[in-house]
Amino acid sequence: MKKVIIESTIFVYKNKEALPEDVSSLMQKAIEARTKAYAPYSNFQVGAALLLDSGEIITGNNQENASYPSGLCAERTAIYYAGSQFPKAKIMKMALTAGSEKKESNEPVPPCGACRQAIAEYEIKQKSPIEIYFMGKTGKVVKSNSLANLLPLVFEKSML
Template sequence: MAKKINVQVSLDLIEPQDWSEMEKELISRAKAAAERAHAPYSNFLVGASVLLENGAIFEGNNQENVSFPVGVCAERSLLSFVVGNFPNVRPLKLAIAAKKREGASYAFVTPCGSCRQTINEYEIMFGKPIEILMLHENGSILRASSIKELLPFSFDSF
């Protein structure tokens, strides 16, 4: 007989008035990065910002390509850049914001499967979690303390 396995996820929902100064900065920079996204096909703009342990903050966005699926998500383009250029500096926090080009309001998104696995790879590499901040359409932040909250069965058992 099969046994049932239950996975429990615990995320924090943070209202705007309770955001830390760093959360405000990271979300603001993710929004700004989204505005610069190259998304001529989907018109769906995604921006990300990351805080490194040395205090530096970097931004990235989605980069689409007519030769689908050659495009790159905001999270992966950003993390590839920072880890490629600062291989010994751990990412601490990653913020994500998304919207339609013609819309004024933001949409709620979580990292896609490829991005989740990429974040997982960097958590393994640095031996510590990366906090993930996802802007919700109602203006709050959904915060995961680690990618393990969004990817409980990761591809890392080698």
């Protein structure tokens, strides 16, 4: 048996105001998207904003459904829209914000497993990393230079 250590590096900002101006602006778009989420069952709203290499900003939010598996997360809503409308564009940065309508949400909320896999697919497709910034409704913001820091053992097409 061989022991393998996997390390990830993330960066933590004190709050949204500590972010570089372009990222703070992108996060503001994610916050605006979060307020439009359709989350009547969980009362947990998520907003995403993507910066494409063209300068275009795409937003998305979670869309719930009484048949839970039929809903879609904010990250995938935005990514799939970008993929369908701008198929040759690269996603450079992603800003995420999430929180409950019923309680204080100041801890950073990372993408769920399904969204991590979807983000991984786009990093592989575009052959370049996507900077990911995530936060709660307020408080600290976490930055990862690539999805690989959040999902180091990615499942990808070469395994099929």
